Ligand SMILES: [Zn+2]
């Protein structure tokens with residue numbers, strides 16, 4: 001038993017079983033918002049800016065995950081991540097790593113800034129040729145939207161209709 005298994009004995013999830021932190025390759029995967037000529041490079045960064053991740057080209061897939069571990073990792077009610085080929089991504093700056101095994105049984109190494117603690121990217125142990133980058137780390141409201149939602153059975157009831165809630169709006 002190597003890496004830190006969270007293994008709190010949660011029941012394995014039945015159903016479609018998209019492994020959000022693991023490896024999923026299917027024929028439907030196409031780069032989102034493909035740019036035909038100019039290859040865009042986007043920069044993701046931690047809160048303090050020391051750890052940066054430059055991503056060349058469009059993400060292969062953008063997804064959101066409602067699993068409880070992602071809720072804890074982000075402090076938000078769901079996580080959003082963009083998948084890139086590892087070769088398209090350049091990581092710069094200091095990072096610490098933490099290994100987490102998800103309910104689906106796959107382990108990923110999460111890279112976070114040792115100063116501010118933001119997780120910027122993670123790599124599935126079983127597929128070191130791909131990398132996930134936290135969409136929020138791009139700080140770009142125009143980033144391509146997700147096309148996949150996983151662990152919907154753990155979704156907060158208001159997650160998909162927050163705009164309909166009675167609340168004040170500022171900014
Ligand atoms: Zn930082």
Ligand SMILES: [Zn+2]
Pocket residue numbers: 020021065066067068069070071079151
């Ligand atoms: Zn998750």
